[in-house]
Amino acid sequence: MVIEIDFNSDEAIYVQLMNQIIMGIATSRLQEGDPLPSVRQLADTIGINMHTVNKAYSLLRQEGFVTIDRRRGAIIAIDVDKMKALEEMKQNLMVALARGYCKNISRAEVHDLIDEIFDEYGIE
Known part of the structure; x- marks a missing residue:
């Protein structure tokens, strides 16, 4: 998996890293059980601080996208708590829809955008 960080972005590097991993899962480039690079390896590859990678991995673990094992490292493990995920999505969508x-x-433009995103993920 190729991680690309925009060092000129206003978005924090750990957030960019998290979002790219989540997008990798959503687009099936990362699958359940896939290992992520070690904190040190990813930090060296991207050219960022190890604490930044560690923060991203920790937040991904808290959100149920990875598990962290001292021997195996960070492993993709999608949280199966659908109700919790739906509630979190609802909260995020409420803000995004209010901004829109x-x-x-319009509602039609939002629906078209959602259909476009689902098509990118290959979701029916």
Whole structure:
């Protein structure tokens, strides 16, 4: 998996790293059980601090995207708690939809955008 960090972005590096791993899972580039690079290895490859990678991995673990084992490292392990995931998604969507509403984005445009994203993931 190739991780690309935009060092000029206003978005924190650990957030960019997390988002790219989540997108890798959503697009099936990363599968349940796949190991992620060690903290040191990924930090060296990208050219960032090990603490930044560790923070991203820890947050991914808290959100149920990975498990962390001292011997095996970080492993993709998707949380099966669907109700919790739906509630978190609802909260995030409420804010995103409110922002769109303030910018006069219509319901039809939102539906089209969601369909486009689901098509990218290959989801029916």
